[in-house]
Amino acid sequence: MKRSWNWRIWAGFLLVVAGLVSFVPVFAQFPATRDFPWVNLLLFAAGLALLGLGLAKAYRHPERYRGRVIGPILSVLSLAGVAFFCFGIFYVARQLPASAAAPQVGQKAPDFTLPDGDGKPVALADLLAPSTSAAKPGGVLLIFYRGHW
């Protein structure tokens, strides 16, 4: 009897790969799926479940299902990928300086003068210059970010 193709193993592996490659270009773009990467974790969970199912079939009914060689290989790759993702998101991304001396609420914001995108120097004092209406709170939001890689 011809053994049938064990699609679960491949589908599971593809789901895990999709979870790995989709974070940066897709789900990291939206705070709701970035701050806690639940979509990617769901993809991983579904992928690993399918892989497990496929492996179970391959080993319990080797006469009917293929996948006793490729199943473990793809499973190990998938687990390594998931571990890498979790390490990056839940460990590496949290290795930030404590910033204990950062200005606190109520303190004076340190001044600076830096060039903008046209090379024109901009000082904090320029940014704080009175806005159009006194009824508005006014002020500046400074967003420090890691740069455009």
Add this chain to the structure above:
Amino acid sequence: MRSFQKRLSDFDARGVRVVAISNDPVDVNRDHRQQMGFSFPILSDKKGEAARRYDVLHAAGGPAGEDIARPAEFLVDSAGTVRWVNLTKSAVVRATPEDVLRAIDHGRDAARK
């Protein structure tokens, strides 16, 4: 920062200017702004002077081991006083424009009382 661009009119309505700062050179910031359609300025803190003054310098935190700024947001009022700070614990978790708008409105309500 894309989300801040989308809500920029809400910041304008409150008279609050949005300014981004990174260690990228001026030309990278110019291209980045054009490419992303950002209408707020991006300042080039090449030597990390501002990042040091705000203690948000992440030494050797860049992809090639260069000094970069950790993600952080500071709301400064028109008198130059810090009114709200967000120092995230994770580089993938940042403040949303809604967080900041709430802080601005909360501060204004408190000032009226």
